[in-house]
Amino acid sequence: xxWALPMAAVLLLLMDPAGAAYPxxxxxxxxxxxxxxxxxxxxxxxxxxxxxxxxxxxxxxxIVNSTYPDDIFTYTLKTFEETELxxxxxxxxxLLVISVSTKEWRMEVGYGLEGVLPDILVNSIAQxxxxxxxxxxxxxxxIYYTMEALGAVILxxxxxxxxxxxxxxxxxxxxxxxWWQLLIVIAIFVAVSVLTxxxxxxxxxxxxxxxxxxxxxxxxxxxxxxxGRF
Amino acid sequence: xxxxxxxxxxxxxxxxVVVLICASWTISSYNDLVQKDEDIDGKWAQVENQYQRKFDxxxxxxxxxxxxxDYESGTLTAITDxxxxxxxxxxxxxxxxxxxxxxALASSIIVQVENYPDLKGNQVVQGLMVEIxxxxxxxxxxxxxxxxxxxxxxxxxxQFPTVIxxxxxxxxEREYFGSTASPNQP
Numbered sequence: 453x454x455w456a457l458p459m460a461a462v463l464l465l466l467m468d469p470a471g472a473a474y475p476x477x478x479x480x481x482x483x484x485x486x487x488x489x490x491x492x493x494x495x496x497x498x499x500x501x502x503x504x505x506x507x508x509x510x511x512x513x514x515i516v517n518s519t520y521p522d523d524i525f526t527y528t529l530k531t532f533e534e535t536e537l538x539x540x541x542x543x544x545x546x547l548l549v550i551s552v553s554t555k556e557w558r559m560e561v562g563y564g565l566e567g568v569l570p571d572i573l574v575n576s577i578a579q580x581x582x583x584x585x586x587x588x589x590x591x592x593x594x595i596y597y598t599m600e601a602l603g604a605v606i607l608x609x610x611x612x613x614x615x616x617x618x619x620x621x622x623x624x625x626x627x628x629x630x631w632w633q634l635l636i637v638i639a640i641f642v643a644v645s646v647l648t649x650x651x652x653x654x655x656x657x658x659x660x661x662x663x664x665x666x667x668x669x670x671x672x673x674x675x676x677x678x679x680g681r682f
Numbered sequence: 683x684x685x686x687x688x689x690x691x692x693x694x695x696x697x698x699v700v701v702l703i704c705a706s707w708t709i710s711s712y713n714d715l716v717q718k719d720e721d722i723d724g725k726w727a728q729v730e731n732q733y734q735r736k737f738d739x740x741x742x743x744x745x746x747x748x749x750x751x752d753y754e755s756g757t758l759t760a761i762t763d764x765x766x767x768x769x770x771x772x773x774x775x776x777x778x779x780x781x782x783x784x785x786a787l788a789s790s791i792i793v794q795v796e797n798y799p800d801l802k803g804n805q806v807v808q809g810l811m812v813e814i815x816x817x818x819x820x821x822x823x824x825x826x827x828x829x830x831x832x833x834x835x836x837x838x839x840x841q842f843p844t845v846i847x848x849x850x851x852x853x854x855e856r857e858y859f860g861s862t863a864s865p866n867q868p
Contacts, residue, residue, distance in 0.1 A: 529823060571816035572809045674728070675823030676816060 474527065477535040477547075481513045481595075485552050488515070492592040496599055503603045507612040509544040509565060510537050510670070511602065513595055518553045524679060527551075528558040538562045538670025544612050545670050546602065546677075548595070550586070557582060558679035566676045568609040569602065575678035577601045586682035711847045718835040722856055725828040729859065732821045733781065737765045739814045740788045743795065746807060751794050760787060777859065788814075825859055832856045 475482065480500035481493045488496075500511045512535065519527035528549040537545025544564035550557045559578060561569050581601050585594030744758055764787070768780040792814065801807045836855050839848035847853075 525819060525822070526826075570813075572812050575812045673823075674732075675819040675821075677819070678812065678816065679819075 474530040474534040475514065477512050477514060477531065477537075480511065483513075483515045485515050485517055487552065487589075487591045488595075489592070492596070496592075496596055499596070499599045499603045503606050505614050506607050507544070507610050508539050508542070508614045509546065509606050509610055509612050510539070511546045511548075511599060511606075512537055513548045513550075513599070515550045515552065515591065517551070519549070519551050519556075524549060524551050524554070524556045524558045525675075528560045528677075528679075529673065529675060532560045532562070532673050533671045536671030538564055538672075539612070539615065540670055542612060543670040543672040544610065545673070546606075548582075548598065550591070550595075555586075555682050556679065557586065557682060559677040560673050560675075561677040562670055562673040563676075564612070564670070565606065565610065566674070568605060569676075571676060571678050573605065574602070575680075577605075578678055578680070583680070583682045708847060711844050712851060715835070715838065715844070715848060715851070715853050718831070718838060719853065719856075722828065722831045722835055725824065725831045726859075728824040729821065729828050732817055732824050733768060734765075736788065736814065736817045736821065737761065737768075737784070739810060739817060740784075740791060743807070743810050743814065744791060746810065747795050747798070747801060750798055750800060753791070753794070757787070757791070775857075829858050829860070832858050 480497040481488070483493060496513060500513075504510055514531060516527075522530070528547060531549065532545065532547045535545075535547070537543075537547055542564040543562040545562040546565055546569070547560045548557065549560070557578065559574050561571075561574060578598060581597035582594045585591070585597070741758065741761055744753060744761070761784070764780055764784045768777065768784065771777045771780055792811070795801055795807060795811065838844050839853050839855065
């Protein structure tokens with residue numbers, strides 16, 4: 453026990469004090485401040501889903517208390533990179549970060565979407581749809597109308613392809629195997645277990661180390677977009 | 683006789699394995715350094731692109747608002763000169779000098795435009811201002827990436843044992859680019 457304190461001190465020293473952590477987003481909408489109701493989150497996410505299914509472009513929203521110690525610009529860019537928004541090689545992602553306590557917003561547009569969403573357009577959409585509502589703390593309306601307007605532009609102009617829809621269906625979600633492949637594996641498993649007189653059952657766990665695919669893969673953006681105060 | 687032959691063979695095998703490992707390590711380290719070096723050049727090209735864009739946009743802004751605002755005579759020439767200096771600059775220090783002067787000049791122009799009431803409603807001018815702010819953000823981003831690439835390279839060539847390869851093939855330290863332009867919000 454008497455080692456606990458020095459060890460904690462050493463651990464604290466080992467951690468990089470300057471290295472701020474950036475969230476790796478897993479959902480279209482991440483509300484750290486609970487300013488949105490669950491239904492409202494679903495509403496916004498349905499727009500994002502429609503856009504991704506239509507074009508492959510990924511839009512995400514993150515609401516935080518503050519971006520301290522970074523400014524909102526750096527924070528948004530780093531979160532964008534960390535999350536790898538957009539499809540791999542296309543970088544067709546878009547991230548809206550709203551910092552509640554500092555009353556700032558910033559929209560980061562990936563390289564792939566800069567063509568259809570130039571800064572001027574992003575700025576004007578935000579000035580019309582986002583800022584007036586954020587001023588009244590109506591986060592839902594602001595985000596919803598902004599995402600709707602941006603999504604409409606992307607759906608209309610962006611010629612991206614959605615991720616492959618004809619992905620084969622896997623009988624076991626965590627195993628990327630088709631029915632017949634699964635049968636072969638089971639057959640081999642049974643044969644091996646008979647041959648080894650069941651000792652193979654000591655190591656069945658390797659089967660479940662398979663990783664689910666999909667997700668984000670882009671994440672390159674050049675600082676395009678817009679931002680401001682509300 | 684037979685024992686000696688076996689020992690000889692074993693020694694030969696060990697020596698050739700060691701040589702092989704050394705050679706493959708040298709090649710991969712060298713290639714890694716070349717790649718990192720190229721990466722810096724690529725990142726620098728991005729910084730240059732964005733700076734050129736900012737030069738263009740500021741020139742456009744000056745041309746557009748010349749009628750309303752009383753710029754000091756020779757403002758455009760000053761921008762063009764700075765641009766030429768920037769393009770011709772070799773060492774990073776010279777770049778920094780030129781871009782600092784350019785940024786100061788650009789800021790003063792932007793402040794003048796912002797403070798002129800008649801231009802507030804001018805859509806074209808406001809659009810340009812948004813674009814300039816966006817370009818400044820892009821410059822910040824690309825400069826950050828350039829500096830990250832330089833940091834990664836500089837660390838690599840100073841680390842043991844890569845320092846040997848760097849010394850043998852003359853990989854020199856690269857310079858950071860630390861201009862004072864700060865990210866701007868439109």
